[in-house]
Amino acid sequence: MPNKLKSTKQVITPKTIEFEDHPEFRPNLTPKQVLHSGSFGGTYYRNIHSSLTGKDYTDAWKEFPDDWFEGLNINKQVSRKWDDYDTKVNKYGVKVGTTLEFWEGKMWIRAQDPYGWFQWYCRFYEGRRSPDDSRQIGRYNAMRRFKGPLMKAIRDAGAKYDDYSISPGRRQTLLHWGYELTEKDYKDWLKKNKK
Numbered sequence: 001m002p003n004k005l006k007s008t009k010q011v012i013t014p015k016t017i018e019f020e021d022h023p024e025f026r027p028n029l030t031p032k033q034v035l036h037s038g039s040f041g042g043t044y045y046r047n048i049h050s051s052l053t054g055k056d057y058t059d060a061w062k063e064f065p066d067d068w069f070e071g072l073n074i075n076k077q078v079s080r081k082w083d084d085y086d087t088k089v090n091k092y093g094v095k096v097g098t099t100l101e102f103w104e105g106k107m108w109i110r111a112q113d114p115y116g117w118f119q120w121y122c123r124f125y126e127g128r129r130s131p132d133d134s135r136q137i138g139r140y141n142a143m144r145r146f147k148g149p150l151m152k153a154i155r156d157a158g159a160k161y162d163d164y165s166i167s168p169g170r171r172q173t174l175l176h177w178g179y180e181l182t183e184k185d186y187k188d189w190l191k192k193n194k195k
Contacts, residue, residue: 012029012033012036012180014028014029014182015028016028017030017125019124022133022137024137025140025141027121027140027177027178028178028179028180028182029180030178031064031122031125032065032067032068034118034175034176034178035072035077036071037091037175038092039089039090039175039176040085040089040090040097040118040176041089041090041095041097042079042080042086043079043081043082043084043085044079044115044118045059045060045078045079045115046079046082047079047081048115050100050111051101051104052104052109052110052114053114055114057114059079060115060119061079064122065126076089082099082100090172091175092169092171093168094168094169094172096169096172096173096176100116103116110132110135112132113132117136118176118177120132120136124136140177140178143179146173147179148189149170150166150170151181151185151186151189151190151193153170161181161182161185161187162183
């Protein structure tokens with residue numbers, strides 16, 4: 001069951017975002033929507049030490065537009081310590097993800113974005129382009145491996161696309177990557193994947 005204590009009173013409606021210079025990249029949530037939906041257990045922009053850069057980072061969220069954070073409690077929904085990860089912050093009420101050290105060890109993080117993919121997405125959305133764009137977009141597109149199993153689980157349960165009791169972990173993971181399952185996406189998938 002998703003967290004009923006929303007961070008804001010906004011209704012967030014997923015809508016495909018198109019980037020003219022990267023048509024292969026089509027998230028349906030903006031960075032602001034990801035944050036306001038309830039994400040990362042409130043820990044994403046916590047203070048960190050990057051083993052890649054050897055630097056400490058504090059208040060990293062401040063580089064982004066103020067309106068992205070309006071109505072959010074920064075200390076609880078944006079920058080809380082990793083060991084204080086709060087599933088009640090997350091839309092689907094579950095913990096997903098691993099530590100910064102794990103991601104650094106897998107070489108999934110580059111020095112230009114020491115927080116990882118979502119920091120890259122925030123900066124890309126704001127207009128920055130970098131040599132890491134193709135890799136990060138490829139990683140986003142690989143997240144399809146969560147979409148198919150989510151839709152199969154919904155179909156097999158005879159549920160509706162927005163029955164949040166079905167695969168809350170997959171749903172939370174996809175949300176962190178800027179994607180929320182829509183009725184249209186589910187219906188399109190059903191047409192191609194009849195039992």
